[in-house]
Amino acid sequence: MTTTVPITLTINGALHQAFVQPWHTLLHVLRDVLHFTGTKRGCNQGICGACSVIVDGEVVRGCLSIAANCQGRTITTIEGLANGNTLSNVQQAFLELGAVQCGYCMPGMIIAATALLKRTPKPTEEEIREGLSGNLCRCSGYVKVVRAVQVASERGTS
Amino acid sequence: MNPYIHPVGARLPRLETREKITGRAEYTDDLVRPGMLHAAILQSPHAHARIISYDTTRALAVPGVIGVITGDDAGWGRSGPFVKDETAIAKGKVRYVGEPVAAVAALDVDTARQAAQLIDVVYEELPAVFSPDEALAPNAPIIHEELATYVNVLGLPVRGNVLQDCEISQGNVDSAWGECDVIVEGEFETQAQYHAYMEPCAALAEVDANGKLTVWSSNQSIFRDQSNLSESLGLPMSKIRCLSPKVGGAFGGKIEITVQPIAAMLAIKTGKPVRIALTREQDMETMRVRHPARIRMKTGAKKDGTLVAREVDILMDVGAYADDSPGVVGVSTVFSRGTYRIPHARCRGKGVYTNKLRSGAFRGFGGPQAAWAGEQQIDEIAAKIGMDPLELRLKNAPEPGREWMCGIELERSDLKECLEKVRAASDWKRRRNEKGRPGFRRGIGLACIPHISGVLSSSAIIRILEDGSAVLSTGAVDNGQGSDTVLVQMAAESLGLPVDRITFAQPDTDASPYNWGTSASRVTYMVGRAIVGAAEEAVKKLIKYASQMMECAEVDLELRLGGFIGLKGVPDKVLPFAAISGYAHWAAGGPIIGTHALHYDGPVLDPTKAVIKHFPFRFGVWTFGVHAVEIEIDEATGRITPLAVWAAHDLGRAINPMAVEGQIEGGVVQGIGYALFEEMVWDGGKVANPSFMDYKIPGTMDSPMEIHSILVENPDGSGPFGAKGIGEPPIVGPAPAIANALFHATGVRLTKLPMTPERVLRALNEAPRAH
Amino acid sequence: MQIAETFAVAAPIERVWRFITDPATVAPCVPGCQSYEVLTATSYKATIQIALGPIKTNFNVIVDLTKAEPPTYLASTARGEEGGKASTLTAKSELRLLANGPGATTVSYASEVALVGRLGKFGLGMMKKKAKSIGEEFAVAFRTRVEAETASQGGTAGEVLSADNAQAGA
Amino acid sequence: MKFYQPTTLKQALKVLANEDDARCLAGGATLVAMMNANLLAPSALVSLSAVKGLAGITRRKNGSVTIGAMTRHQAVADTAALDGGQRLVREAAALIGHPAIRNMGTIGGSISHADPAADYPTALVTANATVTIENSRAKREIDAQNFFTGYLETALEPGDIVVAVSIPAGVAGAGSAYEKFARVQGDFATVSAGVVLALEKGVCRHARIAVGGCAATPIRVAAAEAKLVGSRLQDSAVAAAGVLLAAACDPIDDFRGSSEYRLMILPTILARAVSKARVRAETVS
Known part of the structure; x- marks a missing residue:
């Protein structure tokens, strides 16, 4: 027997409703039901970080969050960071520093960096590496990613 | 200098960056078509078995299931680059655990996955082989009984389970050993490495009312997809259109077919668009790995450090299907010579089928395996004759104007410059004398990297639009390395247009000119040359029409920056491209189009000067690199921590230095993963660690932040703006450089990759405590 | 996955052979064995429950005896699947008995076990430990049973054993 | 479902x-x-x-700290209330996975899963924690050491929920440390060690040690602790304790390391934990 669960989520400032199965993850609902496809599926095991989203102010794994358990929560995805055509500080720094290659890990990486800077506005290099340690990238070697977060931090939040 | 006027050499962010950082870039699994179905596969539980029958009744009875395919739906068409041995889905036999045997299309992915498990397949198990040694044993089970009847493009002498057997030799090795004062000899082993592109393989297929198949997929070549699909599905290529949305990394793993035939078969069967995206586990169980290899090598030198002879035997595990293996085995065999002048060399490579996941192209393409052995032996010789390993390498570096290998003379050779720059930047001498903190050892080691860019064919079309902007069409797929941007930079530079006045046409087999693929570090070099040629033709035509408009001779006209043709010596006498293009469209009856196509035409291995047997490529323009890696070793746990890397590469000219650095930094870290811990492990025939939980790749905390990219820019005569490719070489250096650093720090040498803490600690414990 | 185990039984080799080739005595010693059914003289079917932490599974296993050289060597294959075919198991096993004097036998076996599907995703290391502990439990149960029966030949526990046998065979 | x-x-x-x-x-x-x-x-x-009522960290008058089962790893990692002999629990929490995992995972969930390579089990056994379990009929408390019973196996019965974990104040003046060796940052432990020490004029008067990743459950050996008590924690005493612990372990072979390798480095990981805990105990006393 299955039970469909109705949920309401605030995603990037707008209310969304969906009917979900108990085993559906937030990642599934974001991507396959509500079509917020910016959030990526890389491993579905909570290891790679491509599915990182911010739920009630904290970065979590979309693939390990049960959607039904997110009822009423406020979610920020990669689509919600820019203000119109104005990129967020983190996005702008990633762009300028050339931190982006294939881009598949980048939504999760940028979400994790955004959450990191919210918690620690002026992180050390070590704190940046630790803060992004759960986001795998196979292209960049991380050097430019870490530098981009440093630059974003120097420019202040937002 | 304004990068938008002079784009070549500019640190330009990738053109598509905004899409990627706002979540708007579309990858295959993000695409949706009306009525689209979702697919899932059933995988073989056996390493080697005959398929007796299928029963799909239970799967088809699941509500929401629309269609099922099995080997019965596939024809006997076989695809592949060199030896065509792969059907669209397993048919007749399965040859490795995890091989797709059937697939389901359903309304949602949960249903498809559940139903796939309900397909009943009856197998007759066959004996299986899991290593080249087992596969070469007398009476070993034959994995492809009909191998001799397969299409074999280059006529490789296949037999039994042997797919490839090549040789590249010159001089007289047997007598040369007598000239050597020092000889080192050893056996080296390398492991299977998983590409670990962050985007698992995915495809979306749709059939239109005329039966034309369109396939979007994560790939490295829409043309290879089209050809592979045609071969395996038995459809004419005119009925197949392949497209590439954004690709989330590939590294060689997506150059040949992935899941496109499965999506296509289901789309054909159901008449609906079908999307399939592998789970990470499935991707690790069914795609590709870097060839595990065993390398026997012997190198001899005189006591002054002059290298005299080298003999190499490379044995590679091909896995169940040939894929790019003949290429990888061949290239590894050439690269096993290293970057040195060695007058006497006998290098042989053998690729053998086993009942395992196929090995395929992977960044470096046989180079990492060869360098793992070869660069350690160079260090061993240096240690034996008491010479600095950097000096030894300098002494044997190729020189321009002298034959280097197999008839090849290099126009330039920048290995010496790379070595000198690494020596200076790393403060080599000081670091060679540095001691570790208590409980730790510190060492620095070197590796030289030979590589090529080039191979096969590319083309480009540049059309000048009515408003004077241009559209560039090349068919080259950007896997994330930034080729779209670099190609646009070269087109913009050639046309004197700002970058934002060039449109990069997305690859489409219906519309794009041919490009073999995004591989072999060839896009910048080969496609770049095609672009330069196409731009030259376009400019020539612009000048022709401008001369008609301005009523002057063509020779008096010139290309001016910003999209103008001007009269030489008269600064204000100009015509904008828009005006010329407008004239061409109406007065001449059509747009200005420049085209250029080329096959690789650079230096080739000369069969009159060396023994060259069964080597599948004409080959490419040589490029060299030098890596130095400084490491720290925890004496108590054996863990190696790379502290800093100096990576010098002679890339001719950096079209986009920021993108080049990205290639070097990324390649180095992928190489560090290969060096220290990445290893695909099999339990019998089954991949035992098909997840990121068990198979680890480096994260931020496992990667050095100090990666010093040293761009040695001496323009190559044949390259576009002097450029050569840089995609692959950076992955080759870290493993041997770290091994040499380990030896420097501890006197211990590891011959087996990866250098896990356990292997290091055991070696340290077994070594005499001399240090 | 390779599993090997050696244990000693204080009973003559012929008796150990008789017991180890009789599903009625072997099945109850297999940890988690819920039921078994004799199909032919050389094959039988069993339902075995295996628990791995939170994961509980029932495997339907068919065992075929492929070669017997009484009283020292027995080869068998086993194949089975979980309900819903989420996992499949195949095993090739060899069993060797060695007489260690008149009343003692050394039993050793080696199995090559392949587990694919969902349980194949379970950590290999933990799986091996699990297999080892199952093997050890089996050894203890089997030894206890054979030794008890051997002792009962001396006239102590005959009724108990036959009652057990009846139950196991039912 | x-x-x-x-x-x-x-x-x-x-x-x-x-x-x-x-x-x-x-x-x-x-x-x-x-x-x-x-x-x-x-x-x-x-x-x-x-x-x-399931989340939150409470410090009681007797110095014990109770952590609600639904308390996230990050909250434990951030709490300064865990100090002295309790500090290793905070240290272990900070080493679990990565930031996003620490924002999600809970102490109750982690210990209920009982992976012997996870960080909490070893830290809690070392800290002599008590697990509070409730079902529809009753509530009971059980020592962490008895809570973990096997690979992914605990003393939980069907219907049970872990509601809290309590860490006693322990010995006054104690210092503690948790040391972990993993393949890459954020991975489960290949080997981990927890240590609580109290010193008096450089002499160890109390020691509690557990090692993780080396058996089905965290391993404590009384004789190993006894090797430290009364010693000045010199290398030989710590090494002797390591040998005793290694003898009691039976690690698995997996991708994180062979059984033998785990035993090879166990004394080192222990020694590192001891030396960190010792510095902390010296600072306290």
């Missing part, structure tokens, strides 16, 4: 008592990963997110 979102513990326990094969959903970090891998498909999920 059914989904329940009780708001009180009583409701949650009732559902668990009535539903066969229901699973509590805490942070999801482990359970959902297993569901995604198709390893588990429970009949029902009982979310504990809305249950009042």
Whole structure:
């Protein structure tokens, strides 16, 4: 027997409703039901970080969050960071520093960096590496990613 | 200098960056078509078995299931680059655990996955082989009984389970050993490495009312997809259109077919668009790995450090299907010579089928395996004759104007410059004398990297639009390395247009000119040359029409920056491209189009000067690199921590230095993963660690932040703006450089990759405590 | 996955052979064995429950005896699947008995076990430990049973054993 | 599959008592990963997110600290209340996975899963923690050491929920440390060690040690602790303790390291934990 669960989520400032199965993850609902496809599926095991989203102010794994358990929560995805055509500080720094290659890990990486800077506005290099340690990238070697977060931090939040 | 006027050499962010950082870039699994179905596969539980029958009744009875395919739906068409041995889905036999045997299309992915498990397949198990040694044993089970009847493009002498057997030799090795004062000899082993592109393989297929198949997929070549699909599905290529949305990394793993035939078969069967995206586990169980290899090598030198002879035997595990293996085995065999002048060399490579996941192209393409052995032996010789390993390498570096290998003379050779720059930047001498903190050892080691860019064919079309902007069409797929941007930079530079006045046409087999693929570090070099040629033709035509408009001779006209043709010596006498293009469209009856196509035409291995047997490529323009890696070793746990890397590469000219650095930094870290811990492990025939939980790749905390990219820019005569490719070489250096650093720090040498803490600690414990 | 185990039984080799080739005595010693059914003289079917932490599974296993050289060597294959075919198991096993004097036998076996599907995703290391502990439990149960029966030949526990046998065979 | 979102513990326990094969959903970090891998498909999920009173860290007058089962790893890692002999629990929490995992995972969920390579089990056994368990009939407390019974196996019975973990104040002036060796940052431990020490004029007067990743459960050996007590924690004493612990361990062979390798480095990891704990104990005393 299955039970469909109705949920309401605030995603990037707008209310969304969906009917979900108990085993559906937030990642599934974001991507396959509500079509917020910016959030990526890389491993579905909570290891790679491509599915990182911010739920009630904290970065979590979309693939390990049960959607039904997110009822009423406020979610920020990669689509919600820019203000119109104005990129967020983190996005702008990633762009300028050339931190982006294939881009598949980048939504999760940028979400994790955004959450990191919210918690620690002026992180050390070590704190940046630790803060992004759960986001795998196979292209960049991380050097430019870490530098981009440093630059974003120097420019202040937002 | 304004990068938008002079784009070549500019640190330009990738053109598509905004899409990627706002979540708007579309990858295959993000695409949706009306009525689209979702697919899932059933995988073989056996390493080697005959398929007796299928029963799909239970799967088809699941509500929401629309269609099922099995080997019965596939024809006997076989695809592949060199030896065509792969059907669209397993048919007749399965040859490795995890091989797709059937697939389901359903309304949602949960249903498809559940139903796939309900397909009943009856197998007759066959004996299986899991290593080249087992596969070469007398009476070993034959994995492809009909191998001799397969299409074999280059006529490789296949037999039994042997797919490839090549040789590249010159001089007289047997007598040369007598000239050597020092000889080192050893056996080296390398492991299977998983590409670990962050985007698992995915495809979306749709059939239109005329039966034309369109396939979007994560790939490295829409043309290879089209050809592979045609071969395996038995459809004419005119009925197949392949497209590439954004690709989330590939590294060689997506150059040949992935899941496109499965999506296509289901789309054909159901008449609906079908999307399939592998789970990470499935991707690790069914795609590709870097060839595990065993390398026997012997190198001899005189006591002054002059290298005299080298003999190499490379044995590679091909896995169940040939894929790019003949290429990888061949290239590894050439690269096993290293970057040195060695007058006497006998290098042989053998690729053998086993009942395992196929090995395929992977960044470096046989180079990492060869360098793992070869660069350690160079260090061993240096240690034996008491010479600095950097000096030894300098002494044997190729020189321009002298034959280097197999008839090849290099126009330039920048290995010496790379070595000198690494020596200076790393403060080599000081670091060679540095001691570790208590409980730790510190060492620095070197590796030289030979590589090529080039191979096969590319083309480009540049059309000048009515408003004077241009559209560039090349068919080259950007896997994330930034080729779209670099190609646009070269087109913009050639046309004197700002970058934002060039449109990069997305690859489409219906519309794009041919490009073999995004591989072999060839896009910048080969496609770049095609672009330069196409731009030259376009400019020539612009000048022709401008001369008609301005009523002057063509020779008096010139290309001016910003999209103008001007009269030489008269600064204000100009015509904008828009005006010329407008004239061409109406007065001449059509747009200005420049085209250029080329096959690789650079230096080739000369069969009159060396023994060259069964080597599948004409080959490419040589490029060299030098890596130095400084490491720290925890004496108590054996863990190696790379502290800093100096990576010098002679890339001719950096079209986009920021993108080049990205290639070097990324390649180095992928190489560090290969060096220290990445290893695909099999339990019998089954991949035992098909997840990121068990198979680890480096994260931020496992990667050095100090990666010093040293761009040695001496323009190559044949390259576009002097450029050569840089995609692959950076992955080759870290493993041997770290091994040499380990030896420097501890006197211990590891011959087996990866250098896990356990292997290091055991070696340290077994070594005499001399240090 | 390779599993090997050696244990000693204080009973003559012929008796150990008789017991180890009789599903009625072997099945109850297999940890988690819920039921078994004799199909032919050389094959039988069993339902075995295996628990791995939170994961509980029932495997339907068919065992075929492929070669017997009484009283020292027995080869068998086993194949089975979980309900819903989420996992499949195949095993090739060899069993060797060695007489260690008149009343003692050394039993050793080696199995090559392949587990694919969902349980194949379970950590290999933990799986091996699990297999080892199952093997050890089996050894203890089997030894206890054979030794008890051997002792009962001396006239102590005959009724108990036959009652057990009846139950196991039912 | 059914989904329940009780708001009180009583409701949650009732559902668990009535539903066969229901699973509590805490942070999801482990359970959902297993569901995604198709390893588990429970009949029902009982979310504990809305249950009042299960999250939070309380310091009692007697110095003990009680951590509600639904407390996230990050909250434990951030709490300064865990100090002295309790500090290693905070240190262990900070080493679990990565930031996003620490924002999701809970102490109750982690210990209920009982992976011997996880960080909490070893830290809690070292800190002599007590696990409070409740079911629809009763509430009971059990020592962490007795809570972990095997690979992924605990003393939990069907219908039980871990509601809290309490860490006693322990010996006055104690210092503690948790040391972990893993393949890459954030991975489960290849070997880990927890140490609580108290010193008097450089002499160890109290020691409690556990090692993780080396057996089905965290391993404590009284004789190993006895080697330290009364010593000045010189290398030979610590090494002797390491040897005794290694003798009691039976590690698995897996991708994190062979059984032998784990035993090879165990004394080193222990020694590193001891030396860190010692510095801390010296600072306290």
